[in-house]
Amino acid sequence: MTGSQQYHLEGVRKVFGRRQAALEGLDLTVARGERVALIGPSGAGKTTLFRMLNCTLRPTSGRLRIGGQEVAELYGRRLREMRRRIGTIYQQHNLVPRLRVVHNVLSGRLGSWSLLGSLASLARPSRPETAYRALADVGIGEKLFSRTDELSGGQQQRVAIARVLVQDPDVILADEPVSSVDPSLAETIIKLLVAISDDTRKTLLVNLHSTDLALSYFPRVIGMKAGVKLFDAAAAEVTPELLQELYSGHASEARADGSFQEQVHQRVAV
Ligand SMILES: Nc1ncnc2c1ncn2[C@@H]1O[C@H](COP(=O)(O)OP(=O)(O)OP(=O)(O)O)[C@@H](O)[C@H]1O
Ligand SMILES: [Mg+2]
Structure with missing residues (x-):
């Protein structure tokens, strides 16, 4: 059991x-x-x-x-x-405000990337399509390259959810x-x-x-x-x-x- x-x-x-x-x-x-x-x-x-x-x-x-x-x-x-x-979404988003949305979303992968890979990705996101898919899933695909601090509170919360989608936790x-x-x-x-937990059977x-x-x-x-x-x-x-x-x-x-x-x-x- x-x-x-x-x-x-x-x-x-x-x-x-x-x-x-x-x-x-x-x-x-x-x-x-x-x-x-x-x-x-x-x-x-x-x-x-x-x-x-x-x-x-x-x-x-x-x-x-x-x-x-x-x-x-x-x-x-x-x-x-x-x-x-285990992916956590906090009230205060824990996003880096000055970065573009794509970087914040891809930071969901940090746990599984090497430090060097993560740093390189900050310069040029290596998988923007992964970030785009997650953002599209939460309804704000068009914000991929926006600056995070230019989004509304609700949009930033969606970015935090997209980041967890990219992390793909249980x-x-x-x-x-x-x-x-x-x-x-x-x-x-x-x-x-x-809906995400239903579709992906995540707890x-x-x-x-x-x-x-x-x-x-x-x-x-x-x-x-x-x-x-x-x-x-x-x-x-x-x-x-x-x-x-x-x-x-x-x-x-x-x-x-x-x-x-x-x-x-x-x-x-x-
Ligand atoms: N790092 C910490 N150091 C000392 N005390 C803490 C710490 N974190 C939480 N506490 C204390 O533990 C208790 C529970 O706090 P917790 O943050 O878990 O409550 P909560 O249910 O999340 O409240 P809220 O609805 O306000 O977020 C509180 O009395 C708080 O002061
Ligand atoms: Mg609390």
Whole structure:
């Protein structure tokens, strides 16, 4: 069964310095090709979780397996190979503004290019047709040679998606990919990500502030609060009461009475 599992987390905990745990006792299994939305208030631990899922952070304790591989055992080249199989789209795009779009898109390949090859490609893109195809897939093929900082926020987000297409990973993690665009464009971009994961059978995990988008486009929705999973349910089972509980109160207040995590564990056990 492990072969069909993309992610398997057991008791994952992450603590930064001497602070309260950013994630606590997290169990999670995601199948290959699955589409999952993560929702929850600011500071819930969503980005921290994504950074572990793309192997840029290691859990403080607990187990993290990706495609059956124990991540704690990966170092050097094997860790880099694992990272290359996971494409991340960030809210701030992480594009280089002054470069032409084609260069930003092709940088999705950096993981699999030699340093020399990558540098040479900055001077003259070696595979502009690859970049063009990815840009056409996200609807902005004509922007291939535009300067990235001359594009709108939504167009830049599409460039970031095109870059992940060029990377061709097994998993796409999108961390609040639509919080800087207007609602109708947000929906278009989410539809685009869902269509890409459908067509290519890539696993798709998205952190979203919009519960509407999460419930409309994702069959499975996970609610995170104060570092723990409040629920992990089919979208149809996420009730308004559950959403109210997710966003109610302040995370630190909820923790202060000591009962919050117990409530959560009861909830999860239901
Ligand atoms: N590098 C870091 N060093 C110290 N603390 C951190 C670090 N990264 C995250 N944290 C803390 O971990 C907790 C979870 O943060 P995280 O960014 O994962 O939340 P989030 O759910 O993504 O919130 P948002 O919706 O605002 O993006 C927060 O209390 C945050 O301050
Ligand atoms: Mg975040």
